[in-house]
Structures are given as C-alpha cells and as structure tokens.
Amino acid sequence: MQSNAKYLSLFLISFFxxxxxxxxIGEISLDNRHFFNDGALGQDNNHSSVSFSPEIFENLxxxxxxxxxxxxxxxxxxxxxxxxxxxxxxxxxxxxxxxxKYGISKEFWGVxxxxxxxxxxxxxxxxxSFDGEDKLGxxxxxxxxERNWGNIDLYALLGFRERTYSGDKGRLRLPxxxxxxxxxxxxxxxxxRTDFAIRWSHYFDEFEVALSHFSGTSREPRLMPSTKKLNHxxxxxxxxxxxxLEALYLIGGLALKLEAIRRSGQGDTFxxxxxxxxxxxxxxxxxxxxxxxxxxxxxxxxxxxxxxVVGTRLTFNDSYDSQILSGMFINEKTEEIxxxxxxxxxxxxxxxxxxxxxxxxxxxxxxxEFKLFEPxxxxxFMRIEFIYYFGE
Amino acid sequence: MNYTNQIMRIVSCFFLFLSLTLSSSLxxxxxxxxxxxxxxxxxxxxxxxxxMTMELxxxxxxxxxRELRFKRLEVPEDGDKSIAVFESPRDVKGVAxxxxxxxxEADDQWLYLPALKRVKRIASKNKSGPFLGSEFSFExxxxxxxxxxxxEYVKEENYLGKDCFVIKRIPLDPYSxxxxxxxxxxxxxxLVQKIHHFDRKAFHLKTQTFDGYKKYLGFFxxxxxxxxxxxxxxxxxxxxxxxxxxxxxxxxxxxxxNSLKRSR
Numbered sequence: 001m002q003s004n005a006k007y008l009s010l011f012l013i014s015f016f017x018x019x020x021x022x023x024x025i026g027e028i029s030l031d032n033r034h035f036f037n038d039g040a041l042g043q044d045n046n047h048s049s050v051s052f053s054p055e056i057f058e059n060l061x062x063x064x065x066x067x068x069x070x071x072x073x074x075x076x077x078x079x080x081x082x083x084x085x086x087x088x089x090x091x092x093x094x095x096x097x098x099x100x101k102y103g104i105s106k107e108f109w110g111v112x113x114x115x116x117x118x119x120x121x122x123x124x125x126x127x128x129s130f131d132g133e134d135k136l137g138x139x140x141x142x143x144x145x146e147r148n149w150g151n152i153d154l155y156a157l158l159g160f161r162e163r164t165y166s167g168d169k170g171r172l173r174l175p176x177x178x179x180x181x182x183x184x185x186x187x188x189x190x191x192x193r194t195d196f197a198i199r200w201s202h203y204f205d206e207f208e209v210a211l212s213h214f215s216g217t218s219r220e221p222r223l224m225p226s227t228k229k230l231n232h233x234x235x236x237x238x239x240x241x242x243x244x245l246e247a248l249y250l251i252g253g254l255a256l257k258l259e260a261i262r263r264s265g266q267g268d269t270f271x272x273x274x275x276x277x278x279x280x281x282x283x284x285x286x287x288x289x290x291x292x293x294x295x296x297x298x299x300x301x302x303x304x305x306x307x308x309v310v311g312t313r314l315t316f317n318d319s320y321d322s323q324i325l326s327g328m329f330i331n332e333k334t335e336e337i338x339x340x341x342x343x344x345x346x347x348x349x350x351x352x353x354x355x356x357x358x359x360x361x362x363x364x365x366x367x368x369e370f371k372l373f374e375p376x377x378x379x380x381f382m383r384i385e386f387i388y389y390f391g392e
Numbered sequence: 393m394n395y396t397n398q399i400m401r402i403v404s405c406f407f408l409f410l411s412l413t414l415s416s417s418l419x420x421x422x423x424x425x426x427x428x429x430x431x432x433x434x435x436x437x438x439x440x441x442x443x444m445t446m447e448l449x450x451x452x453x454x455x456x457x458r459e460l461r462f463k464r465l466e467v468p469e470d471g472d473k474s475i476a477v478f479e480s481p482r483d484v485k486g487v488a489x490x491x492x493x494x495x496x497e498a499d500d501q502w503l504y505l506p507a508l509k510r511v512k513r514i515a516s517k518n519k520s521g522p523f524l525g526s527e528f529s530f531e532x533x534x535x536x537x538x539x540x541x542x543x544e545y546v547k548e549e550n551y552l553g554k555d556c557f558v559i560k561r562i563p564l565d566p567y568s569x570x571x572x573x574x575x576x577x578x579x580x581x582x583l584v585q586k587i588h589h590f591d592r593k594a595f596h597l598k599t600q601t602f603d604g605y606k607k608y609l610g611f612f613x614x615x616x617x618x619x620x621x622x623x624x625x626x627x628x629x630x631x632x633x634x635x636x637x638x639x640x641x642x643x644x645x646x647x648x649x650n651s652l653k654r655s656r
Contacts, residue, residue: 057656252515253517253518283521317525346481349482389485
C-alpha cells in the first residue's frame with residue numbers, strides 16, 4: 001500500500017507536467033457475485049464490489065509514449081479484495097528497430113487459453129477472478145530489439161509484488177487463511193530484489209515460437225504453516241530459475257499450441273506443460289455465428305493428476321459483440337468436474353454487461369486423491385458485472 | 393551463309409512464333425488484363441494513414457457507428473503490410489490487427505488485446521467471418537491481390553453514367569466465403585465501382601459500391617465511401633474515410649509486433 005501511495009503521488013506530479021492534450025479515459029465496473037450455498041466457513045452469500053480504472057494515454061512525440069492506468073477496487077465483504085494498484089505508469093522511447101520501456105507495466109507471455117504457465121513477469125491478483133488472468137503492475141526496465149532473426153526482450157524487474165489472497169470473509173478461498181502481512185522471502189533483499197528475464201520470439205510462416213528465461217523471486221509462493229499466527233499459512237517466495245517454451249502452429253483454421261516450463265529453486269526441479277488446440281468454425285449452419293473449440297491438457301510434475309479443459313466460444317458477430325464462452329474442467333483421476341459459462345454483450349456504445357456462472361461438482365465421495373476443488377465445494381456462484389466506459 | 397545458321401534461324405523463328413501464340417492466348421484472357429490494369433491503381437502510394445468511421449445500419453434503419461484508424465505500407469514484390477486500430481466503441485478501443493498480405497501463400501495476421509496486453513496469432517483463413525459485426529467480412533478488408541483469383545471477361549455496361557467493364561473473378565482460396573464476384577471497373581481510370589458477391593450457394597449475397605474517388609499524389613485514386621449491402625438480412629454497412637494521407641515516411645518498423653502493441 002505504501003509503495004502504491006508513492007507511485008500515485010509520482011503519477012500526480014507527472015500528470016501536471018504533461019501537456020493537457022492527453023487522452024483521459026476510464027471505466028467503472030459494478031459487480032455482484034451470488035453464491036448458491038453458505039460458505040464452508042460461514043461466509044456470506046452476496047458479495048459486491050465496485051472498481052474504478054482511470055487511464056491516460058499519450059503520444060508525446062513521434063518517438064515517445066506515455067501510458068497510465070490505475071485500478072481501485074472496493075469490496076463490501078472482504079477487505080483483502082480491496083485494491084489500489086498502478087497497472088501502467090510508463091514511458092516508451094522508440095528507436096530504430098528497438099524500444100525502451102521504463103516504469104510500471106504489465107507484460108503477457110504465452111499462447112494457450114486455459115492456463116498461463118510461461119507468463120511470469122507480473123504478479124497475479126487472485127481475488128479479482130478465478131482464472132488468474134488479472135495481474136498487478138510491475139516496475140521494470142524493458143529493452144526490446146527487433147532483428148531479422150526474431151525479437152529479443154530484456155527485462156530488469158525492480159522490486160516484487162506480493163500475491164493477493166481472499167481474506168477471512170472472502171469466498172473461493174482455502175480453508176486455512178493466508179497471512180499476507182508477513183510473507184517470507186528466500187532473498188535477503190526481500191521484496192526489493194531486482195529480477196531478470198529474457199525472451200526471444202520469432203515466427204516462420206505458420207509457426208510461432210518463443211523461448212524465455214526468468215531468474216528471480218517466484219511469483220507463485222509455496223504456502224508454509226505460519227510460525228506467527230495459529231492456523232494460518234505464510235506465503236514463502238523462493239528464488240527460482242524458470243525456462244519457458246511457447247509454440248504455435250497454424251494448419252488452416254486450426255491452431256496447435258504448447259507451453260512448457262522447467263523450474264528450479266522450489267524444492268525439486270519440476271516441469272509443467274499445457275498443450276492443445278483451438279479451432280474456429282466460421283458461420284455455423286449458414287448463420288453469421290462463429291463457433292470456436294478449445295481443448296487443452298495439463299501436466300504438472302507436482303500433481304499426481306493431469307486435468308484437461310474443453311471449451312467453446314460462440315461469437316455472434318452482431319453489432320453488440322455478443323459472445324458466450326463455456327468451459328469444462330475435467331480431472332479424471334480425482335473424479336472432479338468444474339464448469340464455467342460466461343456471456344457478455346454491449347448495451348450501448350458506453351456500456352457492457354457480463355454474466356458468469358461457475359459450478360464445482362461435489363457429488364463424488366472421497367476416492368483417496370488430492371482434490372483440487374475440495375476447498376471450493378460450497379462456492380458455486382453467479383456473477384453479474386456492469387461496466388461503464390467514460391471519455392472518448 | 394552456312395547450313396547451321398539457316399537451321400538456327402528457322403528454329404528461332406519457330407520459338408518466336410511459339411511465344412507469340414502463347415502470349416496472345418494469355419492476353420485472350422481479357423478479364424485478367426482488365427484486373428491487372430485496375431490493380432496498377434494500387435501501386436506507388438508508398439504508405440498511407442487514414443481515419444474512418446463504419447456505420448452499421450439495421451434493417452429498420454437504426455445506425456451504430458464504429459471508428460478505426462488504418463495504416464498501410466506498400467511492400468514491393470509482395471502483399472502490403474497494414475495495421476487497423478479500433479477507436480470505438482469504447483470496450484474495443486486499442487484492439488488492433490496487424491496483417492502481412494502475401495501474393496501467393498496465406499496472409500500472416502496478429503490480433504492485439506490491450507486488456508490482457510496479449511498479441512495473438514490468428515488464422516487468416518477464418519476470413520469469411522464478419523468484420524467488427526459489420527456486413528464486411530475480413531476478406532473484404534484484406535488486399536485483393538490479382539494472383540488470388542481467376543478471371544473471365546463478362547461484358548460492358550453503363551453504371552451510374554460511367555462506361556464499365558464487367559469481369560468475373562473466382563477466388564482461388566478454398567477458405568474464401570465467396571464462389572464468385574462480378575466486378576464493375578470503369579473504362580476511364582480502371583477504378584472498381586461495384587462488386588456483386590456470390591456466397592457458397594452461388595446466391596447474390598452482397599453488393600459493394602465505391603464512391604467519392606479522389607486523386608492523391610497526382611496519380612493515386614482513393615475512394616472515400618464504401619458501402620456493403622446484404623440482400624439476405626437487409627442490413628448494410630458504410631465505411632467513410634474522414635482523413636487520408638500518403639507518404640508520411642512509414643517503414644517496416646511501424647508494422648512490427650512491438651508497434652502493434654503501442655499502436656493506439
């Protein structure tokens with residue numbers, strides 16, 4: 001929080017020195033999650049939150065860009081879900097076949113849809129949603145070089161952001177609380193350590209490939225029993241080395257995808273991978289509706305089971321950009337099924353509405369396997385979100 | 393003059409005759425000839441930057457508007473490079489598509505999603521789907537390289553007071569949403585005036601008209617209004633160019649994946 005306040009004041013200063021022709025836009029979102037059952041730990045069934053994201057974007061000159069985006073969220077039940085985060089506050093200096101970005105930003109690495117194993121630059125905000133796609137801004141200096149043998153990105157990541165976890169009154173949480181107030185770091189520099197990463201990406205006609213390496217404090221902590229608070233877990237952020245591979249191959253309308261990592265520094269060295277395909281049927285049954293299919297299988301040396309996900313995406317191609325996304329998570333070994341359906345459309349040029357429902361199958365008895373969804377068995381929910389966009 | 397020389401002369405005469413017959417049979421395809429002359433209009437512009445609005449008009453006449461920016465770079469000996477950036481509606485602001493068109497093989501395309509900060513390679517073969525919910529398909533928006541069609545001359549016809557050639561072209565790409573297109577090209581400047589698009593059932597699905605041609609750089613003709621009428625659902629979409637400029641000195645670096653990410 002303290003460092004965020006520092007960045008916010010930095011932003012306010014930069015706001016006053018910038019010319020006022022900057023583009024000022026933003027969004028306000030209202031969101032309500034209704035859980036069908038009482039929480040396993042007595043939490044409430046209705047949770048609402050409001051978020052505000054102001055954004056400024058400006059081409060300062062032909063070769064310099066400024067971008068600012070903050071995210072503020074207030075939750076009516078879980079204080080751990082409150083957030084003040086600078087998502088973007090950076091400048092880009094554009095040179096001939098190179099660019100330098102410095103400041104706070106988000107960077108995405110990866111090709112698969114249902115899990116993002118290679119993506120390691122930013123910390124995950126697990127309280128925002130279940131999919132792990134919501135990230136926190138990361139201070140960095142990034143140098144990008146464009147060569148005819150591919151693009152090279154070099155990163156110095158200045159300082160570390162802790163992962164967010166739902167609190168006492170929050171839903172979709174582990175039965176044991178996570179003591180986010182006293183994380184443990186392997187590095188003596190704690191959250192002030194500078195981490196490094198490099199990524200090479202290139203494409204050969206229909207084949208896309210990227211190789212990356214990250215050396216620094218793991219964004220994903222191991223959860224250890226707390227020595228300070230009874231019945232709490234403490235996040236333990238270790239120093240890791242992670243090498244990642246991303247590959248994508250297009251055959252007609254079919255995209256074959258692979259993401260794989262090898263990580264050392266968190267106990268035994270392990271590998272993990274996600275692979276699968278995405279295929280889109282354009283204009284099903286002579287309509288203008290597209291139907292996309294996603295199938296992805298997962299492997300992780302740390303788990304005894306290898307779950308897979310089947311998904312469909314219906315794109316209506318209407319003037320409201322209506323779409324319905326559905327997915328089923330299947331873990332054969334543990335006999336678990338999770339289902340997700342998400343529908344969204346524009347209401348007017350200013351506003352979007354989305355509905356999301358999630359169901360965790362909990363009818364199976366104990367089969368001696370470690371069940372991934374066990375903590376969430378009472379957390380089936382429906383979520384409605386309304387987003388208002390302001391500014392041109 | 394010796395015997396060998398005489399033989400050589402006869403042989404070379406024979407080859408000359410052969411090449412003449414071959415080329416005349418080539419030019420017998422008058423449709424292709426017209427298409428090539430029309431395609432000449434797409435050469436020499438260097439680079440262009442434009443702002444446009446797209447009006448989506450429902451059957452009842454309700455209008456919603458989209459805004460986008462478009463940058464294009466001429467690539468000699470290959471297809472052009474382009475970036476389309478969406479400005480409105482607000483939820484898609486900053487979404488951008490980078491395309492490298494190719495004369496023979498399939499185009500390379502990447503989609504940038506600013507909310508996730510993700511660049512995603514997309515299958516350019518899914519080209520028959522609607523573009524931004526409009527009556528234009530991705531295919532109508534991409535560059536129509538001459539090499540990607542087969543041609544046939546149809547007739548001459550007067551269209552809106554202009555003497556036009558009508559040619560038929562058949563997309564060679566099996567992923568095209570069209571089985572054939574009839575193209576009206578005026579005789580004076582060889583500019584495309586109208587296209588009838590026939591769907592996979594050979595039904596006349598859409599009519600595309602080109603309006604407000606203006607000359608830039610002293611030779612380059614740019615239409616300022618392109619309308620697409622869908623005869624099946626009664627909807628139409630109108631693309632209006634609000635700002636067009638040429639030769640701003642754009643280069644390959646303005647069409648890289650990094651520039652896609654910062655293109656808004």
